[in-house]
Amino acid sequence: MTPRNGITRGLWISSSQLTADAIKTESMWEMSGMSMTKLVRLHRTALVAVVLHCCLFAPASAGTLYVDPMFGVSVTTNIRYGSALNGSGGGVDLFLDLYQPTGTGLPSNLPAVVLMHGGAFVSGTKQSSTMVTLANEFASRGYVAASIDYRLLSDLPPPPGNPWSFGTGRELSWLPSFLAGAGVTLEQYEHTIAAAVEDQAAAANWLVANAAVYGIDPDKIAAGGISAGAASSLLLGVGAVDAVDADIGAVFSMAGGLFGSETAVDSGDPGVFILHGTADTIVPYTEAEFLQDALDLADVPYATLVIVGGSHSATPMLSALLSEPEPFFEFMIDQLAADTPAVPEPSTFSLLAIGGLGLWAFGRRRTTQRNSRENGASDVPKRGQSCGQTPPPRRTRVVIENACPPASRESMAPGALRGSMAPDASPI
Numbered sequence: 001m002t003p004r005n006g007i008t009r010g011l012w013i014s015s016s017q018l019t020a021d022a023i024k025t026e027s028m029w030e031m032s033g034m035s036m037t038k039l040v041r042l043h044r045t046a047l048v049a050v051v052l053h054c055c056l057f058a059p060a061s062a063g064t065l066y067v068d069p070m071f072g073v074s075v076t077t078n079i080r081y082g083s084a085l086n087g088s089g090g091g092v093d094l095f096l097d098l099y100q101p102t103g104t105g106l107p108s109n110l111p112a113v114v115l116m117h118g119g120a121f122v123s124g125t126k127q128s129s130t131m132v133t134l135a136n137e138f139a140s141r142g143y144v145a146a147s148i149d150y151r152l153l154s155d156l157p158p159p160p161g162n163p164w165s166f167g168t169g170r171e172l173s174w175l176p177s178f179l180a181g182a183g184v185t186l187e188q189y190e191h192t193i194a195a196a197v198e199d200q201a202a203a204a205n206w207l208v209a210n211a212a213v214y215g216i217d218p219d220k221i222a223a224g225g226i227s228a229g230a231a232s233s234l235l236l237g238v239g240a241v242d243a244v245d246a247d248i249g250a251v252f253s254m255a256g257g258l259f260g261s262e263t264a265v266d267s268g269d270p271g272v273f274i275l276h277g278t279a280d281t282i283v284p285y286t287e288a289e290f291l292q293d294a295l296d297l298a299d300v301p302y303a304t305l306v307i308v309g310g311s312h313s314a315t316p317m318l319s320a321l322l323s324e325p326e327p328f329f330e331f332m333i334d335q336l337a338a339d340t341p342a343v344p345e346p347s348t349f350s351l352l353a354i355g356g357l358g359l360w361a362f363g364r365r366r367t368t369q370r371n372s373r374e375n376g377a378s379d380v381p382k383r384g385q386s387c388g389q390t391p392p393p394r395r396t397r398v399v400i401e402n403a404c405p406p407a408s409r410e411s412m413a414p415g416a417l418r419g420s421m422a423p424d425a426s427p428i
Helices: 006-024 026-031 036-057 129-139 175-182 186-209 228-238 285-298 314-323 326-335 348-354 356-374
Strands: 072-085 091-102 110-116 144-148 216-226 250-254 271-277 302-307 395-400
Touching: 072 129, 072 186, 091 129, 091 186, 110 129, 110 186, 110 228, 129 144, 129 216, 129 314, 144 186, 175 186, 186 216, 186 228, 216 228, 228 250, 250 314, 250 326, 271 285, 271 314, 271 326, 285 302, 302 314, 302 326
Parallel strands: 110 144, 110 216, 216 250, 250 271, 271 302, 302 395
Antiparallel strands: 072 091, 091 144
C-alpha cells in the first residue's frame, strides 16, 4: 500500500520507479562493471537512508494546507471589533475570540473565517461548544478563525437603513408563538436579524483592517455558522441587507436559510457549503432546497451535506461534518481561491539530502492535486449517486445514512481544543 504521508509517499513511488528503470537498463550497468546484485543492494541502501531521513528530519505533522489538521492553536479572547446602537440609543460593544494556528510551515498571509453561533437571535455566545469546536478545526488547518458575539433581540436594535424582512409565506411556523411569548413584534425580530448581519459584516471588515497585524489575507475571508448564525452568514454572502458591505469569498450554512431572500442570489455570490438534516423541524429542510434552487439558477458553486433523519441539533451535524471533513475544507479553500500545496515543504537540508527525488515528489503531488481541482474531481457523491462515484465539479451532495457511511478521517481530538466552552443555545 502506498503511504499517505506526502514525503514518504513520493519517495516510495520514486524509489520503485528507480528499481524498474534499473531493471530495464541492466545491461548498461553490467557494461560499466556494476553487477545487478550490487545495483539492487545500492538501491536498498539508498532507500533505507531515505526512509531514515524522512523519519528523522521530516516535520511531525504533514498534510495538505487548509484541509488537514496540522497546526497548534492559540486563542485570544474578548477582542473588541466594534460597537453598535441598541434600542435605547446607547452603544453595544462587540467582541470576538480569535483562534490562530501555531507551528512551522505557515504562509505569511492566511485565510480567515467569521463564525456565528446560533440561538434564534435571542441567546447564545461566541464560546458555545459548536463554535469552539469549529474555530479549532479551522485554525488547526491554517485559518484565522473569529468567533463573534453580536446584537440579540434583547438589545432591540434600531431599524437598519435598509430593513430586511421574511419573504411572503416564509415565516417559520413556530415564530408567531415564540414572538408572542417574548413580547416583541415580527418587525422588531426582523430588525434584529438585519442587525446581526451588520455585526457579522463589521467583524469581517475588522479582520480586513487588521490583516497585517494578524497575518490575514484580506482577499480570503469566509463566513459561516449554525442556525441563526448560518442564516446571517447566508444573508451576508448574498447581500440581502443592502446597507451591509463585506467582501466574503465562501460561506457555510449549518441548518440555515434565506427565508425568502433567494431573489438576492446572483452569479457573483460566494460558493456555499450547505449542511442540513431532513427531519429539522426548526428550520425545515425545504429551506436548504430553496437555497439550492437559487444557487443553481444563478450558477453559484455549492455542495450539500444531507443528514437523513437529522434534526436541528448541532451534535449530529458536527458528527457528520467531522467524520469526513476533507470535502468541506477542500470546498471552502477552493472557493477562496487559495493555493493548497502539500506542506510542510522540505527544508534546504532535505533537498540536499534527497536531491531531485524530493523535488519530483513534491512537484508531482502539487500538479496532481491542482489538476484534480481544475478538472472538478471530487470524492463525494452527487444527488442520487452511490458512494465511490465521481460527481460533476460544481454540484455535489453527500447523504449520510447507513447505505453510505462516512469514512473515518482525522480531526482534532476533544482534548486538543483551545478556548473555554459554553452550552449551545436553542432553538436556532
